Amino acid sequence: MKAILLLGAPGAGKGTVAGTITRERGFEQFSTGDMLRESVRRGDPVGLLAQGYMERGELVPDDVIEGIVTARLDKGGPDARYLFDGFPRTLHQAEAFEPILAARGAKVDAVVQLDVPFDVIIKRMSGRRSCRQCGAVYNVHSLKPIVDGMCDRCSGPLYQRDDDQEATVRHRLSVYERQTSPLILFYEKKGLLRRIDAADRAGADRALLAVVDEVA
Ligand code: AMP
Secondary structure, X not given: OEEEEEEOOOOOOHHHHHHHHHHHHOOEEEEHHHHHHHHHHHOXXXXXXXXXXXXXXXXXXXXXXXXXXXXXXXXXXXXXXXXXXXXXXXXXXHHHXXXXXXXXXXXXXXXXXXXXXXXXXHHHHHOEEEEOOOOOEEEOOOEOOOOOOEOOOOOOEEEOOHHHOHHHHHHHHHHHHHHHOHHHHHHHHOOOEEEEEOOOHHHHHHHHHHXXXXXX
């Protein structure tokens, strides 16, 4: 198993660059945010528990996250190659992840930090619109759909995720600063961290592809 982790504030573009790597290099995107949104949509026990935290822009408790990560890894084979997007998000999760991987004969192969200034993030996130039907992501500033409010791919309605409202975005950024940014130092000390300037999306894609090619 291969494990590359993407770190970066919400809105730094983790999901977008992860999409490029999964398409071009056959990595599987492992997004705890997507898994949680799917649980909320289904209304399963994890979803019922997670929904309030997500709406408030808070982190879902570590034991819940560690449980869904373990369950999902158990479904994948030993040759799986994962790009983790949005996990780990706390020091507790990062520490718990090590024995979870070791038990599967794996380790963290590389950690990529996407650096983007906060003012760019706030503009990106409060302009983000998602398709209710297929999940495609647009931006009212930079990636407009052909028809206002309608998805180019499936004609579904576009909406703004509750947690993309500006006040919630600011709160998510402060949660990131407090709970997730310590992971930068954690992985730097282990010699695993690479930093990418992700204000420029095309440059971020290229830099990430180079890391993947070196590791995979
Ligand atoms: P994301 O799509 O990665 O921005 O995640 C959306 C929301 O899901 C976050 O604001 C958290 O509430 C929750 N979430 C996703 N991943 C994690 C995680 N690793 N730990 C705790 N909460 C998470």
